[in-house]
Amino acid sequence: MKEEKSPNIEIMIANEAHYGYVDLILETVAKAAKARGTGIASRTHDYILQKMKDGNAVIAFVDGQWAGFCYVETWSNKKFVANSGLIVSPEFRGMGLAKAIKHRAFELSRTKFPDAKIFGITTGLAVMKINTEIGYRPVTFSELTDDPEYWKECEACINFDVLKRNNYTRCLCTGMLYDPAEHVGNEMPWKKKEEAKESKIEKWKNALKKIFSLPIANGTYKGKNKDIEH
Numbered sequence: 001m002k003e004e005k006s007p008n009i010e011i012m013i014a015n016e017a018h019y020g021y022v023d024l025i026l027e028t029v030a031k032a033a034k035a036r037g038t039g040i041a042s043r044t045h046d047y048i049l050q051k052m053k054d055g056n057a058v059i060a061f062v063d064g065q066w067a068g069f070c071y072v073e074t075w076s077n078k079k080f081v082a083n084s085g086l087i088v089s090p091e092f093r094g095m096g097l098a099k100a101i102k103h104r105a106f107e108l109s110r111t112k113f114p115d116a117k118i119f120g121i122t123t124g125l126a127v128m129k130i131n132t133e134i135g136y137r138p139v140t141f142s143e144l145t146d147d148p149e150y151w152k153e154c155e156a157c158i159n160f161d162v163l164k165r166n167n168y169t170r171c172l173c174t175g176m177l178y179d180p181a182e183h184v185g186n187e188m189p190w191k192k193k194e195e196a197k198e199s200k201i202e203k204w205k206n207a208l209k210k211i212f213s214l215p216i217a218n219g220t221y222k223g224k225n226k227d228i229e230h
């Protein structure tokens with residue numbers, strides 16, 4: 001039987017080794033926007049490159065192949081942070097990559113901008129699910145940044161006329177907000193799950209180590225308190 005190899009997934013803060021991926025990222029975003037018939041924050045080559053230079057981007061690889069991307073932006077004098085431009089390459093969708101990338105971007109945002117509220121706007125169910133799990137809640141646009149530069153991104157969206165007609169107060173996207181003040185002592189629940197999983201594995205490893213290092217001779221273990229007969 002052929003052995004199934006699990007893919008090697010790497011998720012990291014983008015650095016100079018990744019500058020060469022900017023065009024591929026932009027191309028994939030453009031194709032996805034066309035396929036969805038809606039807007040995804042479209043940015044220039046220089047903008048994405050600068051995000052990488054500033055350590056404000058997360059990039060993912062599967063078996064060494066580029067697989068996904070997301071970047072962090074600050075708005076309203078760093079009172080708000082957005083985790084934007086999430087994209088996963090079509091061949092790697094459905095394996096939890098978007099979730100892992102968003103988790104990494106969230107950690108990055110909380111570390112670099114601990115006082116900022118984190119927000120996003122989306123029409124995508126996947127992003128709504130991921131954000132809700134992190135602790136975002138749906139809000140009206142009045143709760144989000146009023147930085148005009150942020151809303152300028154929407155000009156590339158086919159629904160921009162709806163936003164403009166409503167004086168930037170509502171559109172087809174749902175606004176989602178994570179306010180750190182509402183999660184004191186209860187952040188990043190997935191980390192706790194991962195830690196619990198790791199400690200379970202460690203426990204098993206230690207138990208197995210103990211068993212295999214027992215001084216078994218002639219089928220008899222002379223333990224501290226009792227003998228175990230085979």
Ligand SMILES: CC(C)(COP(=O)(O)OP(=O)(O)OC[C@H]1O[C@@H](n2cnc3c(N)ncnc32)[C@H](O)[C@@H]1OP(=O)(O)O)[C@@H](O)C(=O)NCCC(=O)NCCS
Pocket residue numbers: 032036040085086087088089092093094095096097098099100121122123124125126127129130
């Ligand atoms: C949306 C996108 C980022 C999801 O990437 P992904 O790696 O396939 O997502 P994940 O595997 O991490 O899935 C995360 C969750 O969303 C769900 N999900 C994924 N794609 C979905 C879809 N198209 N519709 C509904 N739910 C979806 C998953 O079931 C999972 O939910 P669960 O935690 O309850 O199991 C990817 O399809 C993509 O790049 N699309 C084009 C760009 C885009 O839409 N970006 C978002 C702009 S707001």
